[in-house]
Amino acid sequence: MMSDYLQAERAQEWREALRNTMKNKDRTAIPRVKMPEADPQVRSHTYDEVNMGLTAELAIGEAHRCLDCVNPTCITGCPVEINIPKFVKNIERGEFLEAARTLKETSALPAVCGRVCPQERQCESQCFYTLKLKKEPVAIGYLERFAADYERQSGQISLPEIAPSNGIKIAVVGSGPAGLAFAGDMVKFGYDVTVFEALHELGGVLRYGIPEFRLPKEIVDIEIDGLRKMGVKFETNCIIGKTLSQEDLREEGYQGIFVGSGAGLPNFMNIPGENLIGIMSCNEYLTRVNLMQAADPESDTPVHMGKRVAVIGGGNTAMDAVRTARRLGAEKAMIIYRRSEEEMPARIEEIKHAREEGIEFYTLYNPLRYEGDERGRVQRMLLQRMQLGEPDPSGRRRPVAIEGDTVWLEVDEVIVSVGVSPNPLIPQSFSGIEITPRGTIEVNRETMQTADQMIFAGGDIVRGGATVILAMGDGRKAAQAMHAHLQAGQS
Amino acid sequence: MNKIVGKEYFSDKVVKFEVEAPLIAHSRRAGHFVIVRVGKKGERVPYTIASADPQKGTITLVIQRVGKSSEKLCQLEVGDYITDMVGPLGKATHIENFGTVVCAGGGVGVAPMLPIIEAMQHAGNRVISVLAARSKDLIILEDQVRHHSDEVIIMTDDGSYGEKGLITAGVEKVILREKVDLCVTIGPAIMMKFVSELTRKYEVPTIASLNTIMVDGTGMCGACRVTVGGKTRFVCIDGPEFDAHQVDFDEMLMRLKAYN
């Protein structure tokens, strides 16, 4: 069931003509494009981006594979429902800027999502190729990145149309993808939007978490600059609930608040020795390296540069940490994961890249305790061998300890990456909103509105740890709903 | 960017700054701290808000020069700007009328102690302040402390001022003499450890304000973690004040040396 709008777009003359230039049989015969990548030997010592991006030629070739389906199921796999065939067909006909404009109709940060979306589980998992042909899907993510990069490099970045100012003040808590997407839409509707950020730099996890070799910070800067040009105001070093209270915001005339404060509280395993020196959370490690640039000798912030680094966990964060450790000179950079590789939540591409860079995988191992030297520096860890048992409620097979089967591993640095919990600052300091037992903010999932009509929330503070695109989707949904709510209040 | 509007030397190594920060001055309470960054390559370092003037929109920090980052800050002059400052952070001190409160502050710890002394006196407590330092010239804020305390005991290691001896001697003297309902201690970790051991012996409830290494100060990284009552807690959001008798000071002392 696709909307009339999509069908009307699809019926346009140029799309029709383009479809007729090539038979579907020939389109499906084209093999999926390979992303050019930096050499693993070289890149494991630099911060340069690993994926180098498609050339125009490669992109056009890949765009030919898309069948411009009558029922583009790919769109249902995208949390923000990007009009995928429209942008892909624009690439096919060489209208790259038009492709970028199509992306921006629905996505606030296409250059970011083209890089970090788990496409294989989202849009690409619902592509006709995957579903019906059992072939590799159209490389939607690569194409998205291509169009967004092309626009940026052309210097002809289009600013969306902005409604005349209505003077209504809106506050956004947090400058992660949820807050940025919300701010972008609200400013388009004509609101006076201010984003408050606790840290000294903007972008949330895009800034302090995801490393440069996967998401160059320049891209985040340019996206934020775009929002600034559209009229969004940013206040760094300002913690809502501390620097400014909920009442302060009300008194200053803010008529709506969107909370996108993320899931910034790292979990530890609470096992003996976990507070030894050299053991830290993934957030601490990545923040030191990314936000504080600790690897730069000029920077005042220190970071341990271990030679034998163990990262506990199997998610994107764990992959980012272990690959960072490798770049900071680890001779042995290891992933310790209690299930098997099949259950790893990290993106397949990240696991592949990690392997190529010489990361060692200790799957079906779980740390039991740590021991340190006389100064308290971690020296070794005791690992429990695991096996897979019955599936748990999530459908993944539960890891079970093999009694008595343990082994010591020498390490000089350990990074704990076993998940995050919602940031407690807003739940603790705001009244009128409801908090779930997990510490997330309770919202109406259609509107993202909290129990307080004036307050909306989205992203990781609502979902627990999720993804960039889901956070953005929430921000956009909240903007729609808040706009409707405020307009209803006016009339 | 926060402008420095006042600078005063308490001693060669201890500097008091008055800094423009209207929002922080307005919302801070006793016990809160800020995180400060000097220069684009600077690190984020926490300092307690020693006092604030909401009318003027300024806060006061008292900084002891110990290493690279405190040195950088202390080199700034009136008219210069602090690159980044965020706060107020942490939980405010729990203030009520406990009865008799002993405030044991060592070295530069007297600065963060001052707003607590003030607030405790304001709440109706009998406040006995014990100030300690290595020598006379390192005793800071004595006049302000006297102004808000019912009694002040000064201890110096070398006996150059007040009584000769450690802070614990001063605290013990009071405990032996009268009923103490609460002890608050702020200073070097090793000092807080010994105060805590002393008051545990006499079963005097004690609060310590911990000064661990931090990065963000918002609960995001866990660099500031300590073990309290056998559980891992984050000083920046669960503290900085904790029941001293539950704090694993040995672990904290170890972790403070992580980058030395």
Ligand SMILES: Cc1cc2nc3c(=O)[nH]c(=O)nc-3n(C[C@H](O)[C@H](O)[C@H](O)COP(=O)(O)OP(=O)(O)OC[C@H]3O[C@@H](n4cnc5c(N)ncnc54)[C@H](O)[C@@H]3O)c2cc1C
């Ligand atoms: C290392 C790492 C790698 C990841 N890799 C991927 C990936 O490849 N693909 C993917 O889709 N997802 C990935 N994720 C997950 C993704 O980054 C998050 O789901 C997403 O960033 C959530 O967005 P958000 O806007 O909800 O919160 P965040 O990005 O966490 O931003 C929240 C912001 O709010 C600020 N804040 C919090 N409280 C306050 C307050 N009271 N006042 C003011 N500001 C406040 C915080 O400082 C922060 O900047 C990764 C996460 C990490 C940590």
Ligand SMILES: Cc1cc2nc3c(=O)[nH]c(=O)nc-3n(C[C@H](O)[C@H](O)[C@H](O)COP(=O)(O)OP(=O)(O)OC[C@H]3O[C@@H](n4cnc5c(N)ncnc54)[C@H](O)[C@@H]3O)c2cc1C
């Ligand atoms: C809640 C709180 C309140 C504090 N209040 C005051 C105060 O009012 N006055 C005062 O003088 N000091 C205070 N401190 C201590 C102060 O933050 C620092 O310990 C001190 O300034 C260390 O910086 P340095 O580089 O000069 O010292 P060094 O001894 O050279 O530090 C060595 C390295 O250790 C790391 N480091 C040490 N301490 C910290 C820290 N706390 N945060 C981040 N990194 C650190 C840094 O990486 C530094 O490069 C407070 C600490 C806390 C946690």
Ligand code: SF4
């Ligand atoms: S935003 Fe993400 S899910 Fe949507 S089309 Fe782009 S890559 Fe796919």
Ligand code: SF4
């Ligand atoms: S489902 Fe696949 S082939 Fe069909 S329109 Fe979407 S991307 Fe193109």
Ligand code: FES
């Ligand atoms: S300083 Fe990062 S969690 Fe406390």
